[in-house]
Amino acid sequence: MNTPICDFVRAYREKNIIRGHMPGHKGREILGMEPMDITEIQGADSLYEADGIIRESEKNASFLFGCPTFYSTEGSSQCIRAMVFLAMQWAGKQRKKPLIAAGRNVHKAFVTAAAMAGCDVEWLYPGEGESYLSCCPTAADAEAFLAETKPAALYLTSPDYLGHMADIEGIANACKKLGVLLMVDNAHGAYLRFLQPSLHPMDLGADICCDSAHKTLPVLTGGAYLHAREGMFSEKEIKNALSLFGSTSPSYLILQSLDAANPILAEPFPRMLSDTVSSLQLLKSYLQDVGYVLAGNEPMKLTVLAKPYGYTGFDMAQALREDGVECEFCDADHVVLMPGPMLDIGRETRLSQALLLLKRRPAIQAQPPRPFRPERVLSIRDAMFADSEWIPAERSEGRILSYVTVGCPPAVPIVVSGERIGREAVAAFRYFGIDSCHVVKE
Numbered sequence: 001m002n003t004p005i006c007d008f009v010r011a012y013r014e015k016n017i018i019r020g021h022m023p024g025h026k027g028r029e030i031l032g033m034e035p036m037d038i039t040e041i042q043g044a045d046s047l048y049e050a051d052g053i054i055r056e057s058e059k060n061a062s063f064l065f066g067c068p069t070f071y072s073t074e075g076s077s078q079c080i081r082a083m084v085f086l087a088m089q090w091a092g093k094q095r096k097k098p099l100i101a102a103g104r105n106v107h108k109a110f111v112t113a114a115a116m117a118g119c120d121v122e123w124l125y126p127g128e129g130e131s132y133l134s135c136c137p138t139a140a141d142a143e144a145f146l147a148e149t150k151p152a153a154l155y156l157t158s159p160d161y162l163g164h165m166a167d168i169e170g171i172a173n174a175c176k177k178l179g180v181l182l183m184v185d186n187a188h189g190a191y192l193r194f195l196q197p198s199l200h201p202m203d204l205g206a207d208i209c210c211d212s213a214h215k216t217l218p219v220l221t222g223g224a225y226l227h228a229r230e231g232m233f234s235e236k237e238i239k240n241a242l243s244l245f246g247s248t249s250p251s252y253l254i255l256q257s258l259d260a261a262n263p264i265l266a267e268p269f270p271r272m273l274s275d276t277v278s279s280l281q282l283l284k285s286y287l288q289d290v291g292y293v294l295a296g297n298e299p300m301k302l303t304v305l306a307k308p309y310g311y312t313g314f315d316m317a318q319a320l321r322e323d324g325v326e327c328e329f330c331d332a333d334h335v336v337l338m339p340g341p342m343l344d345i346g347r348e349t350r351l352s353q354a355l356l357l358l359k360r361r362p363a364i365q366a367q368p369p370r371p372f373r374p375e376r377v378l379s380i381r382d383a384m385f386a387d388s389e390w391i392p393a394e395r396s397e398g399r400i401l402s403y404v405t406v407g408c409p410p411a412v413p414i415v416v417s418g419e420r421i422g423r424e425a426v427a428a429f430r431y432f433g434i435d436s437c438h439v440v441k442e
């Protein structure tokens with residue numbers, strides 16, 4: 001598989017051309033990567049009107065993912081906004097209401113996208129035993145919810161930050177039956193395509209889906225994909241939707257990394273991934289043997305429930321940090337580690353040893369707040385564009401939230417714009433360390 005973007009930039013660098021164009025560093029090495037950092041000069045194609053090397057590289061990615069695939073240099077965040085825009089365009093064409101049903105554990109990009117698109121959202125709440133970071137309804141529950149709320153589209157986050165994956169196949173069947181567009185935030189699951197068999201949402205029946213390539217594949221931060229089912233949207237519609245939310249100066253460093261990843265993803269990534277998943281399964285069983293309680297069913301994530309092992313998530317993450325291991329995410333209850341084919345996780349490695357040698361303590365009993373259903377007062381859009389102010393979270397009871405107030409990661413809102421902040425919400429803000437919030441002025 002070729003790498004047309006990398007080849008172009010390498011050749012351009014070698015020609016030693018006077019760079020009478022952006023960027024301002026002119027290819028002069030200060031940090032080291034400047035010579036490879038170009039802009040949309042002649043021959044370099046144009047991300048949102050691609051018909052040259054970028055299109056060729058995207059075709060390679062489409063071949064790898066088995067469906068039309070488009071690059072983003074601004075993460076899944078950009079793709080999520082584009083997906084919501086496309087869903088609303090689709091709803092208009094189908095003469096459906098601008099209404100999306102969504103699992104409540106959305107990334108904040110979805111909420112701002114809904115505000116900008118002016119669409120309404122019906123929330124599917126986490127089930128019994130799920131935290132506010134998860135929402136994996138059964139196919140039957142999802143179908144009943146869709147039949148009752150009649151949205152144009154369903155938006156699910158799978159895998160979620162804690163490594164729970166929803167039954168996308170079953171839910172996709174329910175969506176097809178009811179004529180509902182299925183969008184999946186697969187930011188954490190680009191690698192799922194390279195498992196045997198694939199667990200990627202597009203292979204399980206999603207209509208459109210985003211992957212943060214940078215989260216689980218060997219790609220620079222910011223690199224992402226937007227995938228769509230063949231024939232669902234035209235190439236022009238997808239490029240237009242992405243361009244609405246992207247810079248007119250996309251990073252060629254990120255484009256090169258997406259391009260360079262393609263031949264690696266063809267081979268040896270799938271083989272390396274399979275080895276990693278086996279090693280991680282083994283590590284998970286060693287950890288369970290010494291008393292760890294783990295969460296999630298995602299094959300390449302390691303989520304520890306810290307309290308049964310006697311730590312808060314913060315303390316466990318700090319203990320690992322002191323042993324030279326930095327986690328992806330921690331909160332009071334969880335520590336999330338994201339291994340991958342580029343990280344050795346055999347039993348004797350530092351990561352495994354840091355966990356296995358961590359002293360077990362008496363379990364901590366305190367439980368996190370249960371997810372709750374705030375009262376909806378205004379639409380997301382009306383609340384987000386209302387006259388508003390910052391106030392201390394402790395004094396927010398009774399007020400209506402304007403911007404979503406989230407810790408990032410995981411960037412999952414506890415209360416959504418337009419909802420009234422109740423006593424439970426204030427307690428949850430306290431628990432999750434949110435000390436101020438943005439509310440509609442009274």
Ligand SMILES: Cc1ncc(COP(=O)(O)O)c(C=O)c1O
Binds near residue numbers: 159187411
């Ligand atoms: C579930 C989920 N969706 C979307 C995003 C946004 O992805 P990106 O950072 O690629 O913009 C994140 C980021 O962490 C995420 O966790």
